[in-house]
Amino acid sequence: MKGYFAKRLGYMLITLFVIVSITFFLMQLLPGTPFTDPEKLSEQQLELMNEKYGLNQPVAIQYVNYVRSLVTGDLGISYQYEGRSVNEILSERIGPSALIGFQALVFGALAGLALGIISALHHNSFLDYGSVTIAVLGMSIPSFVFAALMQYFIGVKLGWLPAALWQGYEYTIMPSLALSVTVIATVARFIRTEMLEVLGQDYILTARAKGISEKAVVFRHIVRNAIIPVVTMLGPLAVAIMTGTLVIEKIFSVPGLGEQFTKSVLVNDYSVIMGVTLMYSALFIGVVFIVDILYGVIDPRISIKGEHKL
């Protein structure tokens, strides 16, 4: 267990380091610097700015400096917002993203579970076809198309919920719902397949042969075994939610990380782009790591040893 833990941890750090490096060197290749606006800045001003932000030093030194400050948790300062640190901007922005992300995950997982379970228990019935249809639609329709249509119909046409902005709890509902669509569809499909597989297992027959009630068979034996592998979906779901925040926060004007990122991309605010990138990557890698460890804990079949493979 310890060896395995260390190994996964090692991978996690290597991956993170690779991401930091890739991000940094890709940034160096970017066309233009944040200060290449000749109308606003004189040559001298530019020089000063470059000096101030360390942009005139050799790339290698910039890289070492960057990594060094990263290790201490310092993400640098924004090029766009005078005198503001990236840490400051991100910590301001993380709240709304975390809130809608969390709501989307919880609601999506619960709704997906319910759909998937109903679907599998009524295999090949109209309930099943209905759930499968919902799942296929949820998987297929891009989240921003869904979000845009939702904003238009629910927010603008019907006026049931505020169409955009961030001024209270009701403003979180539509972004969360829009984000949760992918989650619902993914979880529903996954749990349905798992349930159908478990349903065909011998131990379900054994359980029935014991004479326990159908409810006990379904919940104690079928659902329990089908739910465990859902944990492995957390990684892909985290990615789906992060991807979603980039566009959905833009659509609903949510002041979160995603909205900041799309803004920063358009003005070449490198340090913020890198900060968000690293944050998302770290989050994703962290989720995968936790899932990996968690899976070993909740599934008694898997005794974590060195040879365990992903």
Add this chain to the structure above:
Amino acid sequence: MSLPKQEITKDLFVHAPLESGKSEELPGTPVTFWSEAWRRLKKNRGAFLGLITIILFSVMALIGPFLTENSYMDQDLALSNLPPKAAGLEWLGFDGSDVNGIDQYAARGINESFWFGTDEFGRDLWTRVWKATQISLFIAIIAALLDLIIGVVYGGISAFYGGRVDNVMQRIIEVLIGIPNLIVIILFILILEPGITSIILAMVITGWVGMARVVRGQILQLKGQEYILAARTLGTSNSKLIWRHLVPNVMGSIIITLMFTIPTAIFFEAFLSFIGLGLQPPLASLGVLIEDGYKSMRFFSYKLIFPAIVISVIMISFNLLGDGLRDALDPKMRK
């Protein structure tokens, strides 16, 4: 048993074996892998519908822009922001009236009908939507094919050589898979300047990893199968082994992966365009049109709705077909 005994006469009690060999015959006719897969696919209504829709939309993407006389890039401000109008479809809302119920065609004295309406520069949306579909499909298919080539080569080498080579190649993949591909795609687009080529390249840079894993996994699994060993023991040649056993089995997984790569690529292209990193005007992709439509959806909702429907239908069709193919090609499920 049910018949009365008198019908059974004494002369029936003579030895009467069947012609030899008949008892050894297998019931039912043997079916080949591909014809069985095709049969199963045809039976899957969703997948078949998906296939037909994809063909239909692909054809429309090719000929759609030529069905009207307008070009996708010609601007004419006199024709700007016209709502959709199509003769015979007025009852469906194609009556040329705007949000206030005013028939813009009559008000502005325009005789021509624009089926999907026009954008703020007076460009015909029907032409633009199909041109955009063409470009989106092109980007997706090329990206998926490049994924396929790189993935098959990488996965094949990794699985074929095994040992140290495999080990190193897999460690690389394990690191790559830990990187959220969206981030890499965005950064690459920033460097490469938005355009068809850069979008394809950016998607391929991360996209091949999935295919490589599938191919490697399949080949390794097959290498370990006893029937492969049995075939070898019986002296089957390497080429026959590859064509008879390896290709049909790996092909299934490759086709399935490909079918899921295409909608993912369509999604990413649209996604990038939506956050402003997509194609530049006058080129149009579905993402670009959705972004344009989104900006003005309050008053000109048709600008959003048509491209949104097209992209959704294409995505649904590919997903349905992918699901159907997975069921049809997965030999484990053959009954």
Add this chain to the structure above:
Amino acid sequence: MEDTILKIDNLHVSFKTHNDGETKAVRGVSFELKKGETLAIVGESGSGKSVTAKSLMRLLPKQNSMIKDGQVFYEGKDLLKYSIKEMQKIRGSEISMVFQDPMTSLNPTMTIGKQIMEGLRKHQAFRKKELFKKAADLLELVGIPSPMERMKDYPHQFSGGMRQRVVIAMALACNPKVLLADEPTTALDVTIQAQILDLMKDLQKKTGTAIIIITHDLGVVASMAQRVAVMYAGEIIETGTVDEIFYEPKHPYTCGLLLSMPKLHAARSTKLIPIPGIPPDLGQLPEGCPFAARCPYVMKVCHSFSPSKTEVSETHSVSCWLEDERAPQVEWIDGAGGSIDERKRKVD
């Protein structure tokens, strides 16, 4: 008869196939089980043995299978007319079942203690402490060392033989009157097989449970059963006591089964004789006797008419045209009768 505990009468079970066809898996099976006895159902795979057993417990999947006809009398009441709720009371407490593969027949994510207690709790009102004690006793009964500690273990921490012991403990938890054992030793190593069979015999002596053992292994039959029913293509084609089936088989199929069975002590020169061909497709059965295509003694009549049941003795009956008075007398090929006789002695 008073000591009959289970009586199956004219059972028909069909499965729907994917192209709306029908596979007749069980076609008019009838047999009786007496209190405390062991009946073996023998046949090739696909002959309908397992389906018969699962129908008795009403455990067949609802979507694609149906019991078309017949009755299953347990202590005089027809189980096929029971509601699901009533059936649940029978399952596990009156009739239990042990499945073929112990590697897959235990829930992998539940401790074995919980799995044993689950049935106990349902059928017998025990307190929690007593429940635990009773479950541990059961584990001890089936020969699992340090049962108290092992209660908290998961199935994957047990070997195949140990798991089958656990499965048997679960099945016997509520002292059922009938135990259906569906190939209980097929998935196990030979040495373990003997242990499990001994355990079952031993437990039967203690509890007086009647056992239906389903197997394709005639060795298992010889060591376990008093009576045998031979199934072929969904029908019982011959039934009798173990002695009758082993010494005086009447049906060519039974004879073929005996000839194809290897025996440890048989002379080296004794050849194994396989039965040629394969069983018929149950979706499109030919007319007449289902074994006709493979039968070395087949007659014209066999291709068009189903044979009726002939009583050879009070306990022995067979469905074969050879038993008809008009049929010619046949000598078993290769002197089968004699060698079987010899083998049976060796088996004991």
